[in-house]
Amino acid sequence: MKSPIFYLRDGRYGLIEIKLGGDDNIEHGAKTLKKLKDTIDTDRMKEPVFMMVLVGKGKYVYRRDDGVYFVPITCLKD
Template identity: 40%
Template structure:
């Protein structure tokens, strides 16, 4: 089983869940209660991605995907910036 991590740095930037595979692939997921929090969560994910990729010494790869998991929503979709918005009920729970 792959580790599930939380990201928080010294600038206050955070991400609710990071899935990291042994080969360096990773994904970031923000967890929010509803659709009205998606814009802020997506901005956080984009800032985190930009910060990690701008440091060549970190050797971070681009994420496999970024997503906002929301508690209330009708359907999953992909935003123009590539971030997925997924209601928890779309996961079958």
């Protein structure tokens, strides 16, 4: 599955990987995002402003040390 790209109105964008859960799946999602980011030709376009692993369950959003956000879908309701 390809990672969705979220475009903002001002031209910035972010990369999203969707995983149903489990620490191994979340880690795999983060690796996939970082690998995708490394393929972007930054001479032709800007880097993504965020990378996010969207998961099914969780209580809070956090930013990992590698810059990837962990976001439970339930946190997007408000």
